[in-house]
Amino acid sequence: MNAPAIQLSQVTRQYTRGGETVKALDEFDLEIPQGGYYAIMGPSGSGKSTLLNLVGGLDRPDAGQVVVAGEDLNQLTSSELADFRANTIGFVFQGFNLLPVLTAVQNVELPLLLTPLSRGERRKQALHALELVGLSDRINHRPRQLSGGQEQRVAIARALATDPQLILADEPTGDLDRDSASSVLELLERLNAEFKKTIVMVTHDARAADSAGHVVHLDKGKLERIVDNRLKAPEAGAPAEQEA
Amino acid sequence: MLRFPWLLVFKNLGGRPLRTFLTLASLTVAFFLLCVLRSVLGGLEAGIKASANDRLVVQSAVSLFVSLPDSYQAKIQSVPGVEDAIRWQWFGGIYQDPSNFFAQFAVDHDRLLKVYPEIHTDEAAAQAFLEKRTACLVGTKLAQRYGFKVGDRIPLQGTIFPRFDGQPWQLDVVGIYRSSSANVDEQTMFFRYDYLDETRRAELCGGPQGAGVYVLALDGRAPEAVAARVDALFRNGPQAVNTTSEAEFQRQFVSMLGGVPVFLSSIGGGVLFAILLAVLNTMLMAGRERTHDFGVLKALGFQASVVFMLLLLESVGLCLIGGAIGISLAVGSQAAVGNAISLVLPTYEVAQETQLLALGAAAVIGLVAGVLPGLRAAQLEVVEALRAEV
Ligand SMILES: Nc1ncnc2c1ncn2[C@@H]1O[C@H](COP(=O)(O)OP(=O)(O)OP(=O)(O)O)[C@@H](O)[C@H]1O
Ligand SMILES: [Mg+2]
Numbered sequence: 001m002n003a004p005a006i007q008l009s010q011v012t013r014q015y016t017r018g019g020e021t022v023k024a025l026d027e028f029d030l031e032i033p034q035g036g037y038y039a040i041m042g043p044s045g046s047g048k049s050t051l052l053n054l055v056g057g058l059d060r061p062d063a064g065q066v067v068v069a070g071e072d073l074n075q076l077t078s079s080e081l082a083d084f085r086a087n088t089i090g091f092v093f094q095g096f097n098l099l100p101v102l103t104a105v106q107n108v109e110l111p112l113l114l115t116p117l118s119r120g121e122r123r124k125q126a127l128h129a130l131e132l133v134g135l136s137d138r139i140n141h142r143p144r145q146l147s148g149g150q151e152q153r154v155a156i157a158r159a160l161a162t163d164p165q166l167i168l169a170d171e172p173t174g175d176l177d178r179d180s181a182s183s184v185l186e187l188l189e190r191l192n193a194e195f196k197k198t199i200v201m202v203t204h205d206a207r208a209a210d211s212a213g214h215v216v217h218l219d220k221g222k223l224e225r226i227v228d229n230r231l232k233a234p235e236a237g238a239p240a241e242q243e244a
Numbered sequence: 245m246l247r248f249p250w251l252l253v254f255k256n257l258g259g260r261p262l263r264t265f266l267t268l269a270s271l272t273v274a275f276f277l278l279c280v281l282r283s284v285l286g287g288l289e290a291g292i293k294a295s296a297n298d299r300l301v302v303q304s305a306v307s308l309f310v311s312l313p314d315s316y317q318a319k320i321q322s323v324p325g326v327e328d329a330i331r332w333q334w335f336g337g338i339y340q341d342p343s344n345f346f347a348q349f350a351v352d353h354d355r356l357l358k359v360y361p362e363i364h365t366d367e368a369a370a371q372a373f374l375e376k377r378t379a380c381l382v383g384t385k386l387a388q389r390y391g392f393k394v395g396d397r398i399p400l401q402g403t404i405f406p407r408f409d410g411q412p413w414q415l416d417v418v419g420i421y422r423s424s425s426a427n428v429d430e431q432t433m434f435f436r437y438d439y440l441d442e443t444r445r446a447e448l449c450g451g452p453q454g455a456g457v458y459v460l461a462l463d464g465r466a467p468e469a470v471a472a473r474v475d476a477l478f479r480n481g482p483q484a485v486n487t488t489s490e491a492e493f494q495r496q497f498v499s500m501l502g503g504v505p506v507f508l509s510s511i512g513g514g515v516l517f518a519i520l521l522a523v524l525n526t527m528l529m530a531g532r533e534r535t536h537d538f539g540v541l542k543a544l545g546f547q548a549s550v551v552f553m554l555l556l557l558e559s560v561g562l563c564l565i566g567g568a569i570g571i572s573l574a575v576g577s578q579a580a581v582g583n584a585i586s587l588v589l590p591t592y593e594v595a596q597e598t599q600l601l602a603l604g605a606a607a608v609i610g611l612v613a614g615v616l617p618g619l620r621a622a623q624l625e626v627v628e629a630l631r632a633e634v
Contacts, residue, residue, distance in 0.1 A: 058543055058626040079547055086545020093630060099537050101255035111544045113247045158544075 003070060005166060005198040006032040006055055011064035013050050013221075024050040026221035027064070032200060034165075037192040039209040040202045042218030048202040049170055051218070055200060056089050056168045057081045069165055086114040090159030090197075094171035097155035098143040105130060105139040108158045115162060129157035133187055149180025156187055160197070167191060169201040173208050185211045248550065249541075253557045256530065264562070267526045271566020272573065274519040275602050279574030280581060281512045282598045285505055288498050290591035294426035295491035299359070300471050302329075302458040305484035308496065311454035312483060314441070320458055323473050325465035330355050331437050331455035337400030337413060339390070346386055348400065348433040350440040353379070359461040362425040369394070369419020377439050380415040383430030385586060387420045394419060398433075405440065405451035413443075427490070429590030460487075516605060523613040527559045531617035538621045539629025552622035559614030560607060567606025571599050 013025040024047045032038050040048045053059040054066050057073050066073045069088050076084060085091075090111075098107045108126040117125065130139055133153040143151055152172055159167050169188065173181035189211050191197045201212060209215045210229060217224040257264050302320065304310035311333075320329040330352035337348050353373050357363055365373075365381060373379045382392050392398065399412035407413060415435050423430050443449050462470055471487035478485045498505065531538075538551050574581075574594045582592035 053627050056543070058630075082542065082545050082547050084545075085543060089545075091543050093540075093543075096536060097540065099252070099255075099540060101252070101259040106251060106255075110249060110541075113249055114545050 003034075004031045004067075005034040005036065005069060006030070006200070007065075007067040008051075008054070009065045011054060011061045011066060013047075013054060013059070013061050023221045025054070025061070028221065028223060030216065030223060032198065034198055035192070035196050037189070037199045037211075037213040038201070039212035039215045040200065040218060041204070041206075041209050041215055042224070046218040047221040048218055050221075052168050052170050052200060052202050055166075056091060057084050083114075086111060086162070088164055088166055090162065090164040090167040092152065092155045092159050092167065092169040092172045094174040095148070095151075097158070098151060100143050103140045103142055104135060104146065104154045104157075107143070107154055108161050111158060111162045126157070126161055129161040130154070132160070133157045134183075147180065149176050149183060152176060152180070152184050153187065156184065156191075160191060160195070165198060167197050167199045169199070171202055171204065173203065173205055181205070181208065248553065249546075252554055253561060256534070256554070256558055257561060260530070260533075263526060263529070267523060267562060268566040268569065270522050271519060271563060271606070272570040274515050275567045275570025275606060276573045277515050277570075278512055278605070279571055279594050279598055279602050281508050281515075282601070283574070283578075283592055283594045284585075284589060285508055286593065286595060286598065287589040287591045288501070288505060290426040290593075291494040292491050292498065295489065295494055296362075296425075296427065297467065297489060297491070298462045298464070299490045300460040300462065300467055300474070300487050301490055301493040302460065302474055302485050302487045303456070303493070305486040308456070310483070311452045311456055312458060312485065313454045316458065316478070316483075316485075317455075319477060320460065320474055323470065323477060325462055325470035325473070326460050327463040328355050328359050328461040329458050330359055330461075331458055333437060333440060333456045334404070335400070335402075335435075335440070336404045337402055339398065339400055344390070346389075346431055346433065348380075348435065350437040351434050353434075353436040353438070356434060359459060360428060362423055362428055363421050364424060365419045365421040369421075372418035373436070376416060376418060377436060377442075378414060378416045379418040380433050380435035381419045381421050382417055382433045384420055384422050385430040385590075386433065387417075389431070392417050392420075402449060402451070405444070405449045407443075407449045409448070426591040427494070431586060431590060457493075459490075516609070520609050520613055523559060523563060523609055524616065526562070527555060527613050527617040528620075530558065531555055531621050534621070535624065535629050535632040538624055539626050539632065542624070542626045543630065548622040551624075552618040555618040555621055556611065556614035559617070560610030563606040563610030563613070564603070567603055571602050574602075575599065 008028055008030045011025050011028045012023060014021050014023045028051070040051060042048050050059065054061055055068055057068070057076070060074070071084060073081065073084070099110070102110070105123070105126050108129055109122050112122040112125060127136070127139065130136055133156055135150060135153055135157065138146060138150060143154070146154065156172070167188070172188070173184050176184065185208055188199055188201065192199050199212070201208065203209055213229055215227040215229065217227070302312065304312055314331070317329055317331060320326060333350040335348040335350055338344070339346070357365070357370055369381065373381060380398070386392065394417050396417045398415045398417060400415060401412045415433070421430070437455070444451060444453065460470070460474070467489060474487045475485060541551055542548070578592070578594050585592060
């Protein structure tokens with residue numbers, strides 16, 4: 001089997017606030033294979049976003065190792081981390097992903113500026129990505145002129161425009177109604193199945209979690225269990241069991 | 245930095261149209277004022293700069309307001325190096341109303357045009373000036389202002405030289421002159437010294453005897469040496485004189501304004517500082533407001549330097565646009581402003597140097613005002629920035 005897309009070993013990320021130390025992640029281990037579609041679930045404050053930010057190179061751990069797509073992120077400078085994000089990761093956040101002053105297609109073109117593509121190629125690729133998310137008729141709309149679901153789909157188009165190996169989504173359906181959420185989830189499933197993208201999605205929504213291949217449950221900065229949706233049972237040998 | 249998101253700079257400027265407009269308006273006003281101030285300062289100096297260096301001015305060593313005897317003319321004329329010595333006397337007459345202020349000088353009419361080649365008039369006027377005792381020449385702008393034409397008779401109520409019959413002096417316009425140097429403005433009236441002098445001698449009017457100053461045209465010898473000789477000639481009286489270059493003489497008038505140039509400069513400095521603060525405030529606001537956007541850009545993989553440049557370029561762009569509009573307004577209004585203040589300041593020109601300096605100042609203000617918000621944005625932690633309220 002290939003090297004894992006994501007490998008976290010003994011990762012700790014802690015915050016000190018008012019003399020009190022909170023371990024957002026506590027000696028955390030996780031491996032996600034290439035082509036996997038993983039949902040991360042857990043109570044509020046359990047460290048889901050912290051995990052995603054570490055994997056995406058937006059944040060650094062206080063201890064432990066984060067290896068993504070073969071890169072040990074601890075070894076990278078801030079500037080190299082930025083390049084890593086540009087080349088390897090596509091992000092979708094909860095709401096307010098887009099720059100409000102740019103149109104949909106301009107937003108999608110933005111990360112393509114960081115590739116060697118020519119202006120014409122960038123436009124072509126952005127239009128293609130928007131077509132993929134079913135928004136070819138909204139390319140010149142500003143974010144404010146789009147519905148929440150459309151906005152998220154533009155964000156997904158932007159995340160996949162640069163053809164990254166890994167798509168990280170933090171509550172991509174958090175602000176959406178049922179129908180919009182469904183179309184976003186369908187899209188992510190398709191990216192995983194058809195385009196073989198590795199996807200990690202933080203969610204509170206059980207329905208969203210169901211659409212993923214695996215569900216990682218977190219609590220208080222620790223891995224609780226990993227559920228394989230195909231088996232619908234806790235995975236054997238999950239760290240949670242060793243530790244409970 | 246592979247490629248720069250230029251589009252964002254423009255879009256961000258347009259993102260808050262009202263704020264951008266207001267900041268641009270302040271920049272426009274500030275740079276308009278700066279150009280005007282600098283042009284006024286330039287105008288004050290223009291007379292000095294344009295002064296001829298082959299002319300000297302002789303004035304009383306005591307004060308400009310003490311007259312020199314008429315008898316000095318022949319003596320000065322005989323000093324080696326002096327080609328001509330002509331008398332100038334400030335007349336200070338009132339034309340119809342005291343608010344109609346303009347300068348009138350009684351001068352040695354027969355040599356005025358020779359000593360001042362920058363004064364141009366036509367042949368007929370020059371001839372008439374020689375022939376008619378009550379003749380006067382008026383500058384183009386003066387003629388324009390009051391509608392004076394050749395053949396007009398201008399009544400001037402004497403103040404320094406009041407006529408005992410209570411009547412105004414009557415001067416006949418024989419010509420309109422142009423000036424090719426900032427040294428002589430076009431808003432002056434020249435009339436004949438002999439007319440003033442004869443009236444004075446006939447005791448038909450009051451006023452001091454003698455001439456205010458002598459202006460000397462040199463024959464090419466070193467001005468300093470000639471000046472020293474003239475000063476030496478009268479060292480032991482009856483009246484000591486002070487002979488200076490024309491530039492030095494003009495400078496007296498600027499220094500009579502005392503702190504005015506310094507005052508104007510400090511207003512300019514204050515305007516610059518105020519506009520810097522205004523732009524800095526705008527850019528800090530813009531930077532803070534876009535914290536979330538910067539988080540998104542960084543998450544997408546844009547380098548901190550790009551985020552820094554976004555704000556810096558926006559700031560510089562804003563200042564250059566506002567500056568350019570202000571400068572254009574100053575240039576566009578040059579004629580109108582010049583006319584409005586021409587009596588106080590005959591030379592008013594928004595010089596190219598002023599325009600370039602103002603544009604440079606705009607760029608510098610943009611840079612300075614952009615650095616702080618830019619650095620702040622560059623140093624933002626991505627996660628913190630993404631957490632910021634939109
Ligand atoms: N910048 C920070 N400063 C201090 N504490 C922080 C910071 N970021 C996160 N934390 C703390 O770390 C813990 C984990 O936060 P995290 O955002 O990862 O939780 P989460 O699982 O994403 O929660 P939610 O479901 O509410 O988004 C929380 O206790 C949070 O208060
Ligand atoms: Mg979270």
